[in-house]
Amino acid sequence: MKALVFEGRDLHLQDVPIPTPGRHEALxxxxxxxxxxxxxxxxxxxxxxxxxxxxxFVGVVEKCPYPDLVGKTxxxxxxxxxxxxxxxxxxxKNHCPNRSVLGIKDKxxxxxxxxxxxxxxxxxxxxxxxxxxxxxxxxxxxxxxxxEQIDIQPEYRVLLVGDGKLAQLIAQVLRHHTQNLTVVGKxxxxxxxxxxxxxRTVLLENLDFPPKYFHMVVEATGNPSGLDIALxxxxxxxxxxxxxxxxxxxxxxxxxxxxxxxNVIGSRCGPFxxxxxxxxxxEVMVESLISGIFPLEQWKLAFQKAQxxxxxxxILQISE
Amino acid sequence: MKALVFEGRDLHLQDVPIPTPGRHEALxxxxxxxxxxxxxxxxxxxxxxxxxxxxxFVGVVEKCPYPDLVGKTxxxxxxxxxxxxxxxxxxxKNHCPNRSVLGIKDKxxxxxxxxxxxxxxxxxxxxxxxxxxxxxxxxxxxxxxxxEQIDIQPEYRVLLVGDGKLAQLIAQVLRHHTQNLTVVGKxxxxxxxxxxxxxRTVLLENLDFPPKYFHMVVEATGNPSGLDIALxxxxxxxxxxxxxxxxxxxxxxxxxxxxxxxNVIGSRCGPFxxxxxxxxxxEVMVESLISGIFPLEQWKLAFQKAQxxxxxxxILQISE
Numbered sequence: 001m002k003a004l005v006f007e008g009r010d011l012h013l014q015d016v017p018i019p020t021p022g023r024h025e026a027l028x029x030x031x032x033x034x035x036x037x038x039x040x041x042x043x044x045x046x047x048x049x050x051x052x053x054x055x056x057f058v059g060v061v062e063k064c065p066y067p068d069l070v071g072k073t074x075x076x077x078x079x080x081x082x083x084x085x086x087x088x089x090x091x092x093k094n095h096c097p098n099r100s101v102l103g104i105k106d107k108x109x110x111x112x113x114x115x116x117x118x119x120x121x122x123x124x125x126x127x128x129x130x131x132x133x134x135x136x137x138x139x140x141x142x143x144x145x146x147x148e149q150i151d152i153q154p155e156y157r158v159l160l161v162g163d164g165k166l167a168q169l170i171a172q173v174l175r176h177h178t179q180n181l182t183v184v185g186k187x188x189x190x191x192x193x194x195x196x197x198x199x200r201t202v203l204l205e206n207l208d209f210p211p212k213y214f215h216m217v218v219e220a221t222g223n224p225s226g227l228d229i230a231l232x233x234x235x236x237x238x239x240x241x242x243x244x245x246x247x248x249x250x251x252x253x254x255x256x257x258x259x260x261x262x263n264v265i266g267s268r269c270g271p272f273x274x275x276x277x278x279x280x281x282x283e284v285m286v287e288s289l290i291s292g293i294f295p296l297e298q299w300k301l302a303f304q305k306a307q308x309x310x311x312x313x314x315i316l317q318i319s320e
Numbered sequence: 321m322k323a324l325v326f327e328g329r330d331l332h333l334q335d336v337p338i339p340t341p342g343r344h345e346a347l348x349x350x351x352x353x354x355x356x357x358x359x360x361x362x363x364x365x366x367x368x369x370x371x372x373x374x375x376x377f378v379g380v381v382e383k384c385p386y387p388d389l390v391g392k393t394x395x396x397x398x399x400x401x402x403x404x405x406x407x408x409x410x411x412x413k414n415h416c417p418n419r420s421v422l423g424i425k426d427k428x429x430x431x432x433x434x435x436x437x438x439x440x441x442x443x444x445x446x447x448x449x450x451x452x453x454x455x456x457x458x459x460x461x462x463x464x465x466x467x468e469q470i471d472i473q474p475e476y477r478v479l480l481v482g483d484g485k486l487a488q489l490i491a492q493v494l495r496h497h498t499q500n501l502t503v504v505g506k507x508x509x510x511x512x513x514x515x516x517x518x519x520r521t522v523l524l525e526n527l528d529f530p531p532k533y534f535h536m537v538v539e540a541t542g543n544p545s546g547l548d549i550a551l552x553x554x555x556x557x558x559x560x561x562x563x564x565x566x567x568x569x570x571x572x573x574x575x576x577x578x579x580x581x582x583n584v585i586g587s588r589c590g591p592f593x594x595x596x597x598x599x600x601x602x603e604v605m606v607e608s609l610i611s612g613i614f615p616l617e618q619w620k621l622a623f624q625k626a627q628x629x630x631x632x633x634x635i636l637q638i639s640e
Contacts, residue, residue, distance in 0.1 A: 046575075087556065092556065092557065095556035095557060095580065095581070097532065097556075145581075149581070212417065227574065236407065236412065236415035236417075237412065237415060242574055242577055242578050243578065244574070244578065245574075245575045245578045245579065246573075246575065248573060249571035249572055249573045250571065250572065250573065251569035251570065251571060251572075252569055252570060252571070252572040252574075253566075253568060253569045253570065254547065254562055254564070254565075254572075254586070255366075255565045255566065256586075257562055257584065257586035258562050258563065258564065258565045258586040258587065258588055259565065259586065259588055260415065260586060261415070261465075261469070261585070261586045261587060261588055262584075262585075262586045263583065263584075263585055263586075264577065264582075264583075264584035264585075264586075265581070265582075265583055265584075266574070266576075266577035266578040266579065266580060266581045266582045266583075266584075267578065267581060268578055268579055268581055
């Protein structure tokens with residue numbers, strides 16, 4: 001089968017064997033795979049990953065020990081946990097220390113004609129959600145994770161820093177939970193998409209709130225500059241949610257965290273059922289976030305586009 | 321009066337006018353002042369402070385609008401807040417944006433023969449607490465702040481990184497709230513002091529817990545290296561309490577905070593009444609933490625000693 005393989009240096013489209021599913025796994029024919037910022041960071045060295053990349057996908061189950069699942073359109077959770085450790089037994093399977101992560105850590109990903117995943121990781125995509133929309137379930141679940149971590153109070157002033165792919169989803173999730181959301185970003189076209197959902201936005205160059213104004217700040221720019229903005233506007237004892245992962249170290253002084261007694265909360269993967277429900281009930285709209293759909297063969301162009309400043313989600317079409 | 325003044329470059333013992341207390345302030349004759357790590361950092365440029373340094377003190381009220389307080393031995397909270405802003409009205413006066421901070425920000429400190437403070441900041445030292453012990457109320461309150469922020473569960477494994485002045489107090493506070501405390505430090509003599517209270521300690525070079533073993537890690541080394549150790553041993557979704565403030569920036573990548581969904585909690589000043597109660601009831605013992613007492617005139621030697629690797633609290637005796 002064809003697969004996009006990262007060898008530690010470059011990305012190549014290669015012919016590799018179709019993977020053999022394990023005893024509790026399904027073999028899935030991939031329809032679409034989304035390019036995530038994490039994929040871009042992996043190409044820079046993030047996580048030292050080598051193998052087939054890609055972790056946002058929609059596919060059709062081809063082989064599976066449960067016959068009911070065969071032929072179903074599915075999305076898949078990306079953490080493959082051991083099921084036996086302290087974390088798995090306490091319902092924290094996304095933090096299993098023995099886990100592999102689809103296309104990110106010790107597990108071939110979904111930018112390939114076929115992928116395998118444990119059946120426990122699969123969620124059937126309801127018919128109301130299109131295949132293209134389904135590509136957004138994984139990042140939308142990550143956006144929803146914030147709601148699992150913070151009980152947003154009505155009086156909270158909330159600032160979202162970032163207007164990219166993930167920030168768009170976070171904005172649409174948060175707007176259902178606060179009247180006081182402001183999004184700051186660098187791209188007029190991206191902010192405009194948020195405004196269509198009634199979300200208040202401001203260009204970074206026009207940002208003029210008083211310092212330390214917001215009870216809650218979500219950093220989702222995908223790069224280190226977002227943290228500086230977040231720290232400028234977070235209020236003492238406020239909640240600073242970090243969603244960005246990137247490669248490399250950056251200068252930082254934790255004194256403000258101490259002085260202002262900030263709560264800095266890392267936030268990663270989230271609940272798929274909640275994300276699926278939001279898409280199904282049209283509470284989050286994703287079609288306008290698609291900046292391009294490319295066949296797998298045009299992966300080079302697709303990755304170029306994905307890194308363009310004005311681009312949002314780029315999707316690889318892998319089979320029909 | 322004699323006062324230790326930092327001019328932005330060097331520290332000098334100078335003759336300056338005795339301060340005039342404001343309408344709601346007391347004039348306090350300082351008996352003892354402790355040297356804190358923050359004082360050392362101020363000399364490096366931390367907070368860009370200029371003026372009389374010192375924020376840990378015991379003194380006697382000389383002048384005060386409330387006659388009952390005159391002649392009383394007192395300690396003082398260091399944040400001088402406006403009493404009118406959103407934070408003050410919500411009981412977060414230590415985070416008042418208009419505040420000054422004794423010997424740290426816009427307010428002359430206590431390494432002087434006299435100091436002024438608002439009456440609302442003063443706490444009378446109970447007779448069971450000696451003057452020297454009273455010097456520890458301010459840093460002990462800071463240690464107690466952790467208990468206000470985190471509800472330590474019985475199953476939590478707790479690691480304290482650091483064996484210095486503040487770490488000693490934190491260890492003695494935490495041991496009343498968990499059976500599972502381990503302290504890691506670099507100094508045999510300092511760890512030994514903790515062991516006398518039944519606290520389990522380990523030299524950094526012998527630290528061999530599995531990575532990510534602890535539910536809660538308190539970083540109190542006073543320098544950037546402590547953060548690396550803390551991040552190595554904090555468990556996913558664990559509580560990482562930061563107590564250290566220091567000058568300058570250091571390379572850091574927040575990816576682990578995101579991936580492991582850590583809760584990073586800054587912790588600064590704490591409740592004086594709780595600290596006073598702990599000292600009064602001998603639940604925290606501080607006499608063995610005093611490494612030297614110097615008259616104000618010997619401030620140079622005192623500051624040298626305070627920076628020696630094996631030293632703990634150095635106290636300046638200012639009047640009798």
